[in-house]
Amino acid sequence: MIRYALLIHAASAIVLIHAILIHMYMAFWVKGSIKGMIEGKVSRRWAKKHHPRWYRKVEAEEQKDEQ
Incomplete structure (x- = not known):
């Protein structure tokens, strides 16, 4: 055992x-992963490249909030 x-x-x-x-x-x-982990934020370009579905969702929510 x-x-x-x-x-x-x-x-x-x-x-x-x-x-x-x-x-x-x-x-x-x-590139950009460490900065995202430390600061809790990533650039739009990074998000669009690495997580396009999440990027589209956030963009849609921001456009909805602006209207």
């Missing part, structure tokens, strides 16, 4: 470490 627990623990640790490293790599690779 303990052997299985250690195996699951080790496998989970490997997966988690890889996930963290991949997230760090992607955060630095995609």
